[in-house]
Amino acid sequence: MSSSGPRPWTHRLVQALSLGVVLAILLALSQFGPAADALGGTTAAVGLLLLVGVLMSEVLDLIHLPHLTGYLAAGALAGPHLLHMVDHETVGKLSQVNTLALTLIALAGGLELRLDTLREVKKTLIRATIVQSSLGLVGGVAVFLLARPFIPFLLAVPMSAAFGISLLWGVLAISRSPSAVLAILSQTRASGPLTRFSLAFVMSSDIVVVLCMAGAMVVARPLIEPGAAVSLQSFEALGHEIYGSICVGTTLGVLLAMYLRFIGGYLILILVLFGFGFSEGVNYLHLDPLLTFLTAGFVVQNFSSSGDRLLHAIEETGAIVFVVFFATAGAHLDLPLLRTMWPVALVLCGSRALITFGCHWLSSRWANDTPVLRRWGWSSLMSQAGLTLGLSLVVERLYPEFGTPFRSLVVATVAMNEVMGPILFKMGLDQSGESGKAAEPVIG
Amino acid sequence: MSPVLVFVGLLGVAFLGGFGRRGTFSLGLGAEYLVAGMIVGPAILGLVNRETLNGFQPLIVMGLGWLAAVVALRHGTFAGKFVGRKVYWSGFLASSLNVVLVGVGAYFLATKSGLFGASDARVFAVVIGSALCGTSDGGGHSAQGAGHRHFRLRSGLGNAAMAPPLLILAGVIAVAPLPVDTPVPIWAWALAGPVLGIVFGVTVAALLGNELRYGEFWPVFVGAVLLSSGLSVRFRVPLLTTAFALGLCVAALSPLRSKVRVLVQKTEAPLLLPLVVLGGALAIWPTTRTEWQLIFSIVVLRFVVHYLTGRGLASAFRSEGVNAHDMSMSLLPLGSLGLGVAAAVSFRQPGQLGASVLVSTCVVAVLGDLLGARALDRLFGKLDGGVPSLPPAADATDAEATAPVDPKGGQEVAHE
Numbered sequence: 127m128s129s130s131g132p133r134p135w136t137h138r139l140v141q142a143l144s145l146g147v148v149l150a151i152l153l154a155l156s157q158f159g160p161a162a163d164a165l166g167g168t169t170a171a172v173g174l175l176l177l178v179g180v181l182m183s184e185v186l187d188l189i190h191l192p193h194l195t196g197y198l199a200a201g202a203l204a205g206p207h208l209l210h211m212v213d214h215e216t217v218g219k220l221s222q223v224n225t226l227a228l229t230l231i232a233l234a235g236g237l238e239l240r241l242d243t244l245r246e247v248k249k250t251l252i253r254a255t256i257v258q259s260s261l262g263l264v265g266g267v268a269v270f271l272l273a274r275p276f277i278p279f280l281l282a283v284p285m286s287a288a289f290g291i292s293l294l295w296g297v298l299a300i301s302r303s304p305s306a307v308l309a310i311l312s313q314t315r316a317s318g319p320l321t322r323f324s325l326a327f328v329m330s331s332d333i334v335v336v337l338c339m340a341g342a343m344v345v346a347r348p349l350i351e352p353g354a355a356v357s358l359q360s361f362e363a364l365g366h367e368i369y370g371s372i373c374v375g376t377t378l379g380v381l382l383a384m385y386l387r388f389i390g391g392y393l394i395l396i397l398v399l400f401g402f403g404f405s406e407g408v409n410y411l412h413l414d415p416l417l418t419f420l421t422a423g424f425v426v427q428n429f430s431s432s433g434d435r436l437l438h439a440i441e442e443t444g445a446i447v448f449v450v451f452f453a454t455a456g457a458h459l460d461l462p463l464l465r466t467m468w469p470v471a472l473v474l475c476g477s478r479a480l481i482t483f484g485c486h487w488l489s490s491r492w493a494n495d496t497p498v499l500r501r502w503g504w505s506s507l508m509s510q511a512g513l514t515l516g517l518s519l520v521v522e523r524l525y526p527e528f529g530t531p532f533r534s535l536v537v538a539t540v541a542m543n544e545v546m547g548p549i550l551f552k553m554g555l556d557q558s559g560e561s562g563k564a565a566e567p568v569i570g
Numbered sequence: 571m572s573p574v575l576v577f578v579g580l581l582g583v584a585f586l587g588g589f590g591r592r593g594t595f596s597l598g599l600g601a602e603y604l605v606a607g608m609i610v611g612p613a614i615l616g617l618v619n620r621e622t623l624n625g626f627q628p629l630i631v632m633g634l635g636w637l638a639a640v641v642a643l644r645h646g647t648f649a650g651k652f653v654g655r656k657v658y659w660s661g662f663l664a665s666s667l668n669v670v671l672v673g674v675g676a677y678f679l680a681t682k683s684g685l686f687g688a689s690d691a692r693v694f695a696v697v698i699g700s701a702l703c704g705t706s707d708g709g710g711h712s713a714q715g716a717g718h719r720h721f722r723l724r725s726g727l728g729n730a731a732m733a734p735p736l737l738i739l740a741g742v743i744a745v746a747p748l749p750v751d752t753p754v755p756i757w758a759w760a761l762a763g764p765v766l767g768i769v770f771g772v773t774v775a776a777l778l779g780n781e782l783r784y785g786e787f788w789p790v791f792v793g794a795v796l797l798s799s800g801l802s803v804r805f806r807v808p809l810l811t812t813a814f815a816l817g818l819c820v821a822a823l824s825p826l827r828s829k830v831r832v833l834v835q836k837t838e839a840p841l842l843l844p845l846v847v848l849g850g851a852l853a854i855w856p857t858t859r860t861e862w863q864l865i866f867s868i869v870v871l872r873f874v875v876h877y878l879t880g881r882g883l884a885s886a887f888r889s890e891g892v893n894a895h896d897m898s899m900s901l902l903p904l905g906s907l908g909l910g911v912a913a914a915v916s917f918r919q920p921g922q923l924g925a926s927v928l929v930s931t932c933v934v935a936v937l938g939d940l941l942g943a944r945a946l947d948r949l950f951g952k953l954d955g956g957v958p959s960l961p962p963a964a965d966a967t968d969a970e971a972t973a974p975v976d977p978k979g980g981q982e983v984a985h986e
Contacts, residue, residue: 133779133781137779140776140777140779141777144773144776144777147769147773148773148797151769155801155805166631166799166800166801166802166803166804166805167800167804168628168800169628169631169632169635169796169797169799169800169803170796170797170799170800170801170803170804171800172632172793172796172800173792173793173794173795173796173797173798173799173800174793174797174800175793176789176790176792176793176796176797177789177790177793177794177797178793179789179793180786180789180790180793181777184786193785219628313785392584392585392840395581395584395585395840398581399578399581402574402577402578402581403574403577403578403581406574441784442784442788445784445785445788445789446788446789446792449789
């Protein structure tokens with residue numbers, strides 16, 4: 127998602143007109159044409175989300191909104207709740223792209239974690255992680271408990287259970303979105319202390335959140351289910367998962383580095399193989415795909431000389447995959463649900479933002495960060511997306527009695543954070559002067 | 571077999587295609603991959619069942635649309651230059667003649683066999699003519715033959731032969747019953763595919779502008795191809811014609827056509843081989859003697875027509891010193907779009923019609939590769955040392971080989 131300076135206004139006009147023409151054609155065809163079948167429907171939907179996503183992102187770029195917002199908006203506009211160009215069934219089918227997208231995101235995340243960068247931001251990273259994961263968690267739990275009178279399913283359970291549920295909510299509140307951060311960095315081609323901190327923090331926070339969720343489940347279970355005992359089995363399973371993921375990820379990283387060293391061609395096919403073939407194998411082994419591919423990327427970047435080449439190939443592939451991924455996420459946005467839950471969701475989102483901001487203020491002073499980082503370091507911590515939704519699904523399955531409304535509330539808040547987070551991060555990068563500082567990729 | 575394993579296997583095949591291994595035996599289309607698909611498919615070993623294959627149909631539709639657009643982008647050009655005017659129109663007319671002769675013959679054979687009614691026989695004639703009239707444009711020989719005068723001529727003829735079947739395929743609407751109840755006249759419905767392709771092609775060319783940006787190029791081009799292909803399938807108009815029209819428009823209108831061509835060309839071979847494997851696996855073999863008779867009659871008819879057309883072309887280009895037999899035999903391998911047409915028809919017309927078209931095309935592809943590969947080698951001087959290559963300077967003076975098709979008369983510009 128590179129760019130080399132802004133397009134002239136005439137080209138913007140062409141893009142806006144094209145967007146209008148494409149949408150008009152599709153609306154006209156949907157009026158008298160046959161219903162979309164599975165064969166043509168999926169193909170047309172992918173094409174539609176790609177084309178409209180890119181056009182929408184370019185049009186919104188005029189008011190300095192990130193491309194990611196354009197993709198989300200395109201998905202929401204074309205999706206089943208507004209223009210009905212893509213129906214629920216097709217959106218479900220397109221979710222298969224998520225597997226590939228998440229693999230690319232994890233690989234790219236690992237590739238961005240350079241050892242020298244980690245050493246550089248070590249102090250800031252450790253202190254920010256401690257403060258955000260402890261005070262952020264406590265703040266999230268407190269706000270959720272305070273909002274209890276406005277959350278029907280929380281009001282229906284005793285105080286101890288409410289505390290257990292709030293604990294789960296608190297963990298979700300400290301989760302971030304690596305995909306959003308990578309997409310914004312890819313678009314803005316940013317470089318600098320804010321970029322380095324954001325990458326290192328958001329990527330490592332995933333591991334912290336997974337660990338925190340396992341701990342929260344252990345503690346919350348006896349609170350939610352009276353009679354249930356504290357079981358450390360979750361930690362044992364988690365230990366296996368993390369150890370296995372790191373081992374498999376290291377092996378994949380070594381294999382990938384050898385491929386890059388000795389063969390090197392057709393990287394896109396290799397990435398697709400990773401996205402669909404290997405991620406299926408990783409799931410079969412009950413490992414964490416995110417951690418596995420993050421480790422693989424980290425190994426390629428830090429123990430071979432091919433890291434940047436692989437990163438460039440991921441950016442090329444991502445130019446298509448990320449558009450479909452975020453546009454599908456936009457189409458997934460449950461707008462009717464958001465309409466009913468927006469007051470509570472807004473309160474929870476606002477308080478999460480305030481808590482994150484406060485924690486950042488505290489940790490940046492503790493770490494004696496540079497003024498730029500002190501001022502804008504919070505901006506990358508607002509986005510939420512796939513990981514949060516994935517963890518909420520785990521909660522829903524584990525506690526069916528309140529899981530569905532709990533997950534609906536998560537979906538509503540993630541929808542808000544997913545839209546606002548990238549806007550804030552891009553603003554932070556623009557204001558801190560880091561946008562456009564990275565080297566342009568060679569286009570041949 | 572699990573769909574994931576099938577997909578991984580297809581990626582492996584694509585990987586081989588990407589490294590230029592189009593065929594162990596240097597066959598044009600990669601007939602051995604087609605045979606491999608037939609063997610693992612439900613018709614023979616059944617390692618992949620039909621339900622799994624049906625799950626790949628959206629991917630096949632995407633692949634076919636993309637393939638047609640890629641082929642269209644390089645239509646009328648060879649190695650960055652326009653195909654000579656005489657070569658182009660000779661190939662175009664020969665291919666059109668092949669469609670007509672094979673189509674008329676197939677109509678006669680289909681009605682005689684009693685397998686199809688009059689309406690289905692007309693559709694069968696149009697689609698079988700379109701699927702079988704193309705020919706390879708050099709395929710795996712590009713590495714050895716580029717720069718050879720006969721390679722230029724033969725590739726130019728094969729390149730030009732890709733357009734007529736897709737244009738005629740658009741007319742299948744006129745002979746097939748309309749898929750939906752609509753007040754739109756048949757001629758307008760037949761034009762819907764090309765018009766859709768032109769609209770999206772113009773849009774893509776306008777959106778690319780004068781400066782190529784990866785972040786915009788891939789989503790815009792892929793998006794437009796997939797959207798137009800998906801809409802074509804939805805409205806039951808031939809998707810290959812739509813995507814081909816889109817590619818032609820981009821090639822004609824975009825100042826970035828050379829860069830676009832270079833970027834997308836890399837995807838053709840990795841995409842083609844998995845489609846060939848899937849095409850072979852999708853084939854449903856006939857169960858009656860009458861069906862086999864019809865298929866083999868059509869295969870023989872196609873080879874005879876192509877051989878005779880080749881003789882005609884050889885006499886038209888006698889001054890080039892082409893061996894008439896080699897030229898005729900070299901036209902027998904099927905072009906990359908032939909199998910695409912057959913696969914698309916098998917989705918649009920499931921049942922005996924689609925199955926007969928696909929099986930006939932598979933048989934032609936395998937036999938065409940076996941019969942034509944050695945002739946292609948001889949034509950390009952690989953086996954016997956043959957006719958010497960033209961010196962590079964001769965390109966500029968060889969009006970036949972390099973005269974541009976475009977009205978301005980200049981060579982294609984590749985300096986963007």
